[in-house]
Amino acid sequence: xxxxxxxxxxxxxxxxxxxxxxxxxxxxxxxxxxxxxxxxxxxxxxxxxxxxxxxxxxxxxxxxxxxxxxxxxxxxxxxxxxxxxxxxxxxxxxxxxxxxxxxxxxxxxxxx
Amino acid sequence: xxxxxxxxxxxxxxxxxxxxxxxxxxxxxxxxxxxxxxxxxxxxxxxxxxxxxxxxxxxxxxxxxxxxxxxxxxxxxxxxxxxxxxxxxxxxxxxxxxxxxxxxxxxxxxxxxxx
Numbered sequence: 294x295x296x297x298x299x300x301x302x303x304x305x306x307x308x309x310x311x312x313x314x315x316x317x318x319x320x321x322x323x324x325x326x327x328x329x330x331x332x333x334x335x336x337x338x339x340x341x342x343x344x345x346x347x348x349x350x351x352x353x354x355x356x357x358x359x360x361x362x363x364x365x366x367x368x369x370x371x372x373x374x375x376x377x378x379x380x381x382x383x384x385x386x387x388x389x390x391x392x393x394x395x396x397x398x399x400x401x402x403x404x405x
Numbered sequence: 406x407x408x409x410x411x412x413x414x415x416x417x418x419x420x421x422x423x424x425x426x427x428x429x430x431x432x433x434x435x436x437x438x439x440x441x442x443x444x445x446x447x448x449x450x451x452x453x454x455x456x457x458x459x460x461x462x463x464x465x466x467x468x469x470x471x472x473x474x475x476x477x478x479x480x481x482x483x484x485x486x487x488x489x490x491x492x493x494x495x496x497x498x499x500x501x502x503x504x505x506x507x508x509x510x511x512x513x514x515x516x517x518x519x520x
């Protein structure tokens with residue numbers, strides 16, 4: 294069974310810093326990997342989706358990488374802002390309809 | 406675009422009561438699903454549907470029923486509420502479960518408390 298781990302569970306950094314969030318998974322036979330953002334009391338917003346054949350995806354200040362052989366993905370946030378404060382979740386699709394396997398998230402606080 | 410709409414946003418039930426959580430999407434997505442989110446447990450799949458008339462069980466289906474009579478709607482029914490069903494429930498949809506480039510879109514959730 295796929296297991297997804299996100300480290301650290303919480304992170305607090307000053308505004309303007311570049312930072313990296315980590316996601317590791319146990320089964321390299323993945324279909325795609327998604328990074329989501331969740332604000333308090335809200336649903337999840339898809340930030341980036343990396344297909345299994347891809348190595349990275351970029352959107353604005355966000356860059357996500359995928360290394361299937363090592364079972365790792367990273368989400369890089371450049372020039373962090375207080376508005377980036379949220380919980381970030383990593384999720385893996387195995388290709389079936391039986392849903393995504395989620396990590397428990399990294400709670401990120403950007404200090405003004 | 407409304408995206409994925411869930412109602413109600415909050416609900417308090419007494420043990421043994423039944424209710425339906427509503428979910429509607431306006432993106433013509435084939436795939437719809439229900440998750441529950443609990444502290445320390447993360448998100449877990451309850452039921453899913455790959456199209457109108459087709460539903461299947463996820464990881465934690467006990468105590469819940471679903472139906473998919475239209476592409477747009479995917480209601481979740483709690484048959485006899487129990488305190489263990491206290492959670493935040495999310496409905497999510499995507500264009501296709503089988504497409505590699507098909508991100509999952511979430512509603513804003515229903516926070517359910519069972520006393």
